[in-house]
Amino acid sequence: xxxxxxxxxxxxxxxxxxxxxxxxxxxxxxxxxxQVRQVAGDVGHVxxxxxxxxxxxxxxxxxxxxxxNVGKAGHSSATVPAAASTDGVAxxxxxxxxxxxxxxxxx
Numbered sequence: 079x080x081x082x083x084x085x086x087x088x089x090x091x092x093x094x095x096x097x098x099x100x101x102x103x104x105x106x107x108x109x110x111x112x113q114v115r116q117v118a119g120d121v122g123h124v125x126x127x128x129x130x131x132x133x134x135x136x137x138x139x140x141x142x143x144x145x146x147n148v149g150k151a152g153h154s155s156a157t158v159p160a161a162a163s164t165d166g167v168a169x170x171x172x173x174x175x176x177x178x179x180x181x182x183x184x185x
Contacts, residue, residue, distance in 0.1 A: 086111045
């Protein structure tokens, strides 16, 4: 198992991932960081835990909508890769959620 250090909202976080998935985790973390920064711009400084939670909920909502759209479009060969790619996002969100839980325990 590999460990990648990513930056979210200006803070470094060590994230475990499968060997060979380091770049994917970096890309997903960058997307999450963009979402966190957008939420921070909208609501101000409410603490990292709340920013992360709000951002995760927004991304989970987007994922849910994407899955609904894939379901409505059917399972043609053109839509299957899109559905498969959501697994990586869900996996990354799970990793972030685990990290948030660890942070919350230390507060």
